[in-house]
Amino acid sequence: MSDTVIELKDVHVRYKARTSTMFHRRYFDALDGVSLQVARGRTLGIVGESGSGKSTTAKVLVGLEKPTSGHVEFAGQTVTSFNRSVRRRLGRILSVVFQDPATALNARMTVHDTLLDPMQVHRIGTRVSRAKRIRELVGLVGLPASALDALPGQLSGGQRQRVAIARALALDPQVIIADEPTSALDVSVRAQILNLLTDLKSELGLGMVFISHDIQTVRYLSDEIAVMNKGRIVEFGDAAQVFDAPTDPYTRSLLGAAPSLLA
Numbered sequence: 075m076s077d078t079v080i081e082l083k084d085v086h087v088r089y090k091a092r093t094s095t096m097f098h099r100r101y102f103d104a105l106d107g108v109s110l111q112v113a114r115g116r117t118l119g120i121v122g123e124s125g126s127g128k129s130t131t132a133k134v135l136v137g138l139e140k141p142t143s144g145h146v147e148f149a150g151q152t153v154t155s156f157n158r159s160v161r162r163r164l165g166r167i168l169s170v171v172f173q174d175p176a177t178a179l180n181a182r183m184t185v186h187d188t189l190l191d192p193m194q195v196h197r198i199g200t201r202v203s204r205a206k207r208i209r210e211l212v213g214l215v216g217l218p219a220s221a222l223d224a225l226p227g228q229l230s231g232g233q234r235q236r237v238a239i240a241r242a243l244a245l246d247p248q249v250i251i252a253d254e255p256t257s258a259l260d261v262s263v264r265a266q267i268l269n270l271l272t273d274l275k276s277e278l279g280l281g282m283v284f285i286s287h288d289i290q291t292v293r294y295l296s297d298e299i300a301v302m303n304k305g306r307i308v309e310f311g312d313a314a315q316v317f318d319a320p321t322d323p324y325t326r327s328l329l330g331a332a333p334s335l336l337a
C-alpha cells in the first residue's frame with residue numbers, strides 16, 4: 075500500500091515472565107507474530123481484552139519497545155535500530171494519546187507550555203510561528219484561547235484529553251496512536267472526544283490507530299479492525315465486515331453474540 079506509514083511484519087515481543095527464577099527462566103510472548111499496516115488517512119482499530127497485547131503493539135509502533143523478532147518498516151524501510159535519532163524521527167511522524175490525561179500531562183505546566191514543549195524539543199519553528207501554531211491547536215480541539223493559561227488541574231477530564239490531543243497534533247504528525255483515549259473519562263464526555271477524533275481524522279487526513287477493549291467504540295471510528303487475543307491478531311478486516319460477519323469465535327464473544335449452532 076503506497077500510503078503506508080508504518081508496518082509491523084511478524085513481530086514477536088517476549089518478556090521474561092514474572093514467575094521466572096534464576097534456575098527456571100520462563101518467558102511470556104506478549105506479541106506472537108503480529109503483522110499490520112498503518113496508512114495515512116485510515117483508522118485501524120485494535121480491539122481485545124486486557125492483556126491481549128494491544129499496548130505492547132502501540133509501544134512497538136512508536137519505538138518504545140523493541141521486537142524480539144520480526145520487523146518494523148517505517149516509510150518503506152526496515153528499522154534496524156531503535157536509537158535516539160530513530161525515535162526522534164518516529165516522534166515527528168507518529169504521536170500518542172494515552173488513556174489518562176491526568177497522568178499524561180505535567181501538572182505544573184500550563185496548556186500553553188504543554189503545547190510549546192514538543193516544538194521546542196524538536197526545534198521546530200520560530201517564536202512567532204510557534205505562537206501561531208499554539209493558537210491553531212487550541213482551536214482545532216475546541217478549547218477557548220483562555221484555556222492557554224490554565225494548569226491541567228483547573229480543567230475537566232474531557233478538556234484535559236483535548237489538551238493531550240492538541241499536544242499530539244503539535245508537530246503535524248501523519249499518524250496518531252490513541253490507546254484507550256476515552257476509558258478514563260466520564261461517560262458523558264466520551265462521545266465528545268470520539269467525535270473530536272473523527273473530525274480531526276477527516277479534517278487533517280490523519281492516520282490513526284485506535285486501541286480499545288470495547289468493540290463498539292472501535293467500530294465507531296475504524297476503517298479496519300484487528301481483533302487481538304493472546305498476542306495474536308485473530309481476525310482482521312473491514313470494520314463493517316468484522317462487526318457484521320465475524321469469523322473468529324473470540325470476536326463473536328467480544329460482540330456478545332453466541333456462535334450459531336447452525337453455522
Ligand code: ADP
Pocket residue numbers: 089090091092102103104122123124125126127128129130131
Ligand atoms: P493490553 O494492552 O491488551 O492490555 P499489554 O500489551 O499491556 O496488553 O500486555 C500484554 C501482556 O504482556 C500482558 O499479559 C502483560 O501482563 C504482559 N506484559 C506487559 N508488559 C510487560 C513487561 N514489561 N514484563 C512482563 N510482562 C509484561
